[in-house]
Amino acid sequence: MTQNDFRNSEARLGLYLILPAVFLVILVVILPIISGIQISFTSQRVVGSEFESVGLKNYLDLFGDKNFIASLGRSAVWVIANGLFQTIISLLIALLINQPFRGQNFVRTWILLPWAVPAAVTAILWRWMFDATSGIINTSMMGLGVLEKPLLFLANPEIAGISLTFVNSWRYVPFLTIIFLASLASVPEEEYEAAKVDGAGMWLQFKSITFPNLLPTLTVLGLVGTLWASNVFDIIWMMTRGGPGVSTTTVPVLMYDTAFYGYNISKASAGAIIFLLLLIIFAIVFIFLNRKQFILANETFKDLSK
Amino acid sequence: MNSSYSAISILRLLVIVLIMFILLAPFLWILIASFRPNMELVRNQTLIPQNITLENYVSLFAKSAYWKWVINSFIVSIYTVILSLPLIVAGAYSVYRTQFRGRNVLSFFLLSVYIFPTALLVVPIFKIFDGLSLIDSHLGCALMNTAFAVPFGIWLLQAFLRSLPPELEEAAAVDGISKTRTLFQIIIPQAAPGIIAIAMFAFIVSWTEYLFAMTLLLSNDLHTLPIGLTGIVFGQYRVNWGFAAAGAVGSALPVFILFLIVGRWFIRGISAGAIK
Numbered sequence: 001m002t003q004n005d006f007r008n009s010e011a012r013l014g015l016y017l018i019l020p021a022v023f024l025v026i027l028v029v030i031l032p033i034i035s036g037i038q039i040s041f042t043s044q045r046v047v048g049s050e051f052e053s054v055g056l057k058n059y060l061d062l063f064g065d066k067n068f069i070a071s072l073g074r075s076a077v078w079v080i081a082n083g084l085f086q087t088i089i090s091l092l093i094a095l096l097i098n099q100p101f102r103g104q105n106f107v108r109t110w111i112l113l114p115w116a117v118p119a120a121v122t123a124i125l126w127r128w129m130f131d132a133t134s135g136i137i138n139t140s141m142m143g144l145g146v147l148e149k150p151l152l153f154l155a156n157p158e159i160a161g162i163s164l165t166f167v168n169s170w171r172y173v174p175f176l177t178i179i180f181l182a183s184l185a186s187v188p189e190e191e192y193e194a195a196k197v198d199g200a201g202m203w204l205q206f207k208s209i210t211f212p213n214l215l216p217t218l219t220v221l222g223l224v225g226t227l228w229a230s231n232v233f234d235i236i237w238m239m240t241r242g243g244p245g246v247s248t249t250t251v252p253v254l255m256y257d258t259a260f261y262g263y264n265i266s267k268a269s270a271g272a273i274i275f276l277l278l279l280i281i282f283a284i285v286f287i288f289l290n291r292k293q294f295i296l297a298n299e300t301f302k303d304l305s306k
Numbered sequence: 307m308n309s310s311y312s313a314i315s316i317l318r319l320l321v322i323v324l325i326m327f328i329l330l331a332p333f334l335w336i337l338i339a340s341f342r343p344n345m346e347l348v349r350n351q352t353l354i355p356q357n358i359t360l361e362n363y364v365s366l367f368a369k370s371a372y373w374k375w376v377i378n379s380f381i382v383s384i385y386t387v388i389l390s391l392p393l394i395v396a397g398a399y400s401v402y403r404t405q406f407r408g409r410n411v412l413s414f415f416l417l418s419v420y421i422f423p424t425a426l427l428v429v430p431i432f433k434i435f436d437g438l439s440l441i442d443s444h445l446g447c448a449l450m451n452t453a454f455a456v457p458f459g460i461w462l463l464q465a466f467l468r469s470l471p472p473e474l475e476e477a478a479a480v481d482g483i484s485k486t487r488t489l490f491q492i493i494i495p496q497a498a499p500g501i502i503a504i505a506m507f508a509f510i511v512s513w514t515e516y517l518f519a520m521t522l523l524l525s526n527d528l529h530t531l532p533i534g535l536t537g538i539v540f541g542q543y544r545v546n547w548g549f550a551a552a553g554a555v556g557s558a559l560p561v562f563i564l565f566l567i568v569g570r571w572f573i574r575g576i577s578a579g580a581i582k
Contacts, residue, residue, distance in 0.1 A: 013485050014404025017396040018412055021456050028453040029422050035430035047433050093325060107326060109569040114329050117558040118514040120532035124539060124554045125332045128547050134348050136335060233425035234516040238536055252425035259429045272426030
């Protein structure tokens with residue numbers, strides 16, 4: 001066998017091995033997007049019902065729909081609050097538990113529990129903790145005299161969004177923390193040694209070594225975390241169903257409701273496509289603004305896969 | 307200098323304890339609550355239980371379809387693990403060890419799954435699955451979970467593969483053993499801890515899943531634990547918190563046991579390859 005034959009057989013093997021996964025992703029992501037675009041140009045109300053082509057009508061309707069525009073605004077606030085808050089908190093916790101301490105192994109394993117239980121459990125847990133009459137937070141705060149009246153964490157439109165942001169962060173921060181920890185472990189120890197010899201303090205070490213080394217991970221997680229946050233549906237649906245009123249109705253919640261409770265899948269599909277386009281534009285702008293970091297992350301990826 | 311340093315480390319430990327308290331105390335609190343009568347939870351709740359009862363577990367085990375939901379959840383999760391493992395092992399080996407044009411593009415394409423908002427894809431997915439007779443089927447549900455477990459699983463496992471010592475593989479290459487045989491006889495046995503970690507990851511992805519199960523499983527007989535449980539708990543005007551607590555414990559317990567047994571491996575599998 002010549003060198004070239006060997007290369008070819010290796011290339012073929014590599015391609016065959018990854019193709020099944022690629023086909024599956026095409027089946028559940030690419031085909032649905034194409035199908036969603038098709039549905040969005042029709043008047044279809046439920047799956048299987050009759051319909052006709054209506055061109056851009058669904059899109060034009062949505063741009064004149066105050067509910068939809070408002071839900072876009074709420075999604076933007078939700079994404080900024082969750083994406084930003086979670087990334088910063090996760091990074092701080094990772095820095096905090098990176099240095100050895102007694103119980104470090106316990107913390108590193110069990111910190112993930114909130115991420116690993118079903119969202120349904122999270123929803124039950126926090127709906128009960130937040131409950132006005134029997135929730136531990138309200139009863140203990142009132143018992144201590146901090147509060148006179150119970151705080152309606154989920155029933156007050158002004159704080160429901162904050163409560164949901166807290167619960168959603170409670171769920172995802174542990175996972176992001178573990179990813180940051182893995183990244184911290186890859187910072188070369190020698191750089192710290194050299195800095196210590198030069199007499200650099202903790203803040204200077206962070207500024208000149210830790211942070212630059214973390215920046216590629218931070219940038220990638222900033223993007224992925226933002227997209228994940230925009231995607232959140234289950235926690236909102238189970239805890240408030242978008243309420244009280246429409247105060248926590250983000251785009252995914254509104255579109256799900258429109259499709260399955262408003263029996264209008266074509267309008268829901270149009271909304272989904274608009275949202276998807278906005279996310280793609282955001283991703284492109286984000287990647288362009290941070291292109292240096294993405295190139296760095298990509299180079300590391302290439303180095304490692306050599 | 308020394309005394310201020312130890313003051314900082316005590317402060318650090320206190321903050322860590324506080325964080326872990328916020329993350330874990332709700333579980334302990336709901337475990338205690340699940341053994342208290344519902345009346346005690348609704349009115350004049352005291353910190354220390356006045357009465358201990360099994361009534362919540364009796365209504366969960368005997369009066370609800372709990373066991374059916376558990377079996378359904380297990381079926382979907384086992385399907386997901388069985389479907390995911392070969393795809394992940396093959397994909398990870400491809401990304402980690404073979405060279406071909408388009409490899410980087412394909413691996414980034416796989417990770418782009420996470421960009422697309424699932425709640426918004428659910429309508430066309432319903433339509434496509436309807437045509438494939440995958441509605442109201444555990445397999446259809448597992449297929450969705452698999453698609454969302456595989457890309458991250460590949461990324462995780464190839465990081466683990468990179469952390470393995472290369473000597474055995476190099477020796478096999480020198481002896482002229484084919485890549486396929488190397489995969490089965492050398493890589494897979496060596497990567498066993500990493501494979502256990504991704505099996506656990508796939509299981510958790512499926513066990514915690516809510517949206518696809520809610521949309522794709524129409525019959526009550528097929529409902530998974532999260533769907534069945536929230537249907538009863540949140541379906542009533544007044545929530546029975548005692549029952550809800552028992553249900554939450556009954557849903558979290560399998561994951562808890564899994565963590566107890568293989569939790570450390572999971573963390574090791576994730577942090578094995580240095581991610582930058």
